[in-house]
Amino acid sequence: MKLRRSMLFVPGANTAMVCNAYVYKPDTVMFDLEDSVALSEKDSARLMVYHALKHFAYQDIETAVRVNSLDSPYGLLDLEAVVRAGTDIVRLPKTDTIDDVLDMQNAIEKIEKKIGRTKKTKLLAAIESAQGVVNAVDIARCSTRLMGIALGAEDYVRDLRTQRTKEGNELTAARAQILLAARAAKIQAFDSVFSDVRDKDGFIAEVKKIKNLGFDGKSLVNPNQIYTLHDIYAPTKEEIEWAFEVIEAADHAKKNGLGVVSIDGRMVDAPIIARAEYTIDLARTSGLIGEEDE
Amino acid sequence: MTVINSAHAGTLESSDVYIQINPIDEDMVEIELESSVEELYGEMIEELIRDTLKNMKVSYVNVKVQDKGAMDLVIKARLQSAILRACQMSRNPDWSVL
Numbered sequence: 129m130k131l132r133r134s135m136l137f138v139p140g141a142n143t144a145m146v147c148n149a150y151v152y153k154p155d156t157v158m159f160d161l162e163d164s165v166a167l168s169e170k171d172s173a174r175l176m177v178y179h180a181l182k183h184f185a186y187q188d189i190e191t192a193v194r195v196n197s198l199d200s201p202y203g204l205l206d207l208e209a210v211v212r213a214g215t216d217i218v219r220l221p222k223t224d225t226i227d228d229v230l231d232m233q234n235a236i237e238k239i240e241k242k243i244g245r246t247k248k249t250k251l252l253a254a255i256e257s258a259q260g261v262v263n264a265v266d267i268a269r270c271s272t273r274l275m276g277i278a279l280g281a282e283d284y285v286r287d288l289r290t291q292r293t294k295e296g297n298e299l300t301a302a303r304a305q306i307l308l309a310a311r312a313a314k315i316q317a318f319d320s321v322f323s324d325v326r327d328k329d330g331f332i333a334e335v336k337k338i339k340n341l342g343f344d345g346k347s348l349v350n351p352n353q354i355y356t357l358h359d360i361y362a363p364t365k366e367e368i369e370w371a372f373e374v375i376e377a378a379d380h381a382k383k384n385g386l387g388v389v390s391i392d393g394r395m396v397d398a399p400i401i402a403r404a405e406y407t408i409d410l411a412r413t414s415g416l417i418g419e420e421d422e
Numbered sequence: 423m424t425v426i427n428s429a430h431a432g433t434l435e436s437s438d439v440y441i442q443i444n445p446i447d448e449d450m451v452e453i454e455l456e457s458s459v460e461e462l463y464g465e466m467i468e469e470l471i472r473d474t475l476k477n478m479k480v481s482y483v484n485v486k487v488q489d490k491g492a493m494d495l496v497i498k499a500r501l502q503s504a505i506l507r508a509c510q511m512s513r514n515p516d517w518s519v520l
Contacts, residue, residue, distance in 0.1 A: 143433070144437045147437060147495070147496065171507070172432070172499065175502050175503050179498055182495075205513070209517070
């Protein structure tokens with residue numbers, strides 16, 4: 129499974145960010161054509177993102193685009209542009225029901241068919257309302273194109289008639305529900321943005337929290353947050369050593385026809401091996417190990 | 423495509439370009455370029471503008487360009503936006519020429 133710890137939001141109308149975002153090496157660059165773009169600039173931002181997606185600088189990095197709602201005059205035009213330009217993922221705007229996903233999927237399928245695109249555009253649903261949270265399980269399971277579901281906290285807390293706090297208790301139910309829904313559907317789960325870019329301690333505390341909850345990653349609003357987040361997600365030296373020990377023990381057991389093996393008296397079974405493989409993947413992507421270590 | 427009205431796109435911020443489109447009476451493309459990198463890239467920018475307009479089949483047009491060091495993709499995007507606005511085609515673009 130592809131690592132997606134950091135999904136960097138890039139306003140589609142911000143020329144400098146559109147041209148340079150790849151330099152910061154987030155796991156995914158997520159261009160935005162929705163909330164960050166003024167109505168009068170929707171057409172120009174759409175073309176900017178269209179050409180950026182086709183530019184060689186964005187061929188070796190995963191790209192996503194948050195498009196406008198299909199109910200708006202911009203949604204279909206956005207889709208036409210970004211699917212033609214080859215985005216990897218379309219991030220849905222507010223996703224309340226499975227119909228929101230299926231409508232978007234149908235529109236994308238029509239465009240892919242028209243232009244002869246064989247690579248299927250993936251979908252990322254954004255849960256931003258109480259209704260979306262309640263329907264998260266159905267939403268997560270409704271399309272094979274869905275690679276993940278993400279919490280959009282700002283709209284969600286408004287819908288709950290509350291506001292965001294440093295402690296984040298207001299997001300507890302939504303985070304738990306989104307995570308469970310994603311895991312049950314075997315897709316990824318992403319936490320919301322942390323908007324106060326000056327509050328580094330608050331950001332660190334939130335990333336530690338969502339990592340421990342089990343989230344695959346987080347949407348980001350500032351490139352400065354990428355390195356901090358990757359550091360927190362990187363496995364420790366002890367975790368990497370343990371992972372290699374597990375893989376070695378599992379290989380040994382397989383070669384010798386043993387069904388089960390133990391390390392320090394603890395049984396190593398399939399979930400433990402999967403966890404060890406994930407840790408090694410994470411260590412490799414984080415640049416903590418190279419081929420010579422394996 | 424026919425330029426119906428004057429239109430513009432872009433900004434004067436660094437890394438961006440501001441493009442103004444005006445209809446003219448002659449079958450030609452008039453380009454007025456001001457660029458912070460004109461000495462080095464002026465000819466390339468002009469060629470990019472002419473190619474982009476040719477693909478979009480646009481003539482009878484005056485193009486004023488104030489470039490602040492924009493990348494090719496930005497110049498192309500801003501020019502196409504301005505042309506589509508000037509041709510009143512923003513809501514129905516022909517993607518095959520963009």
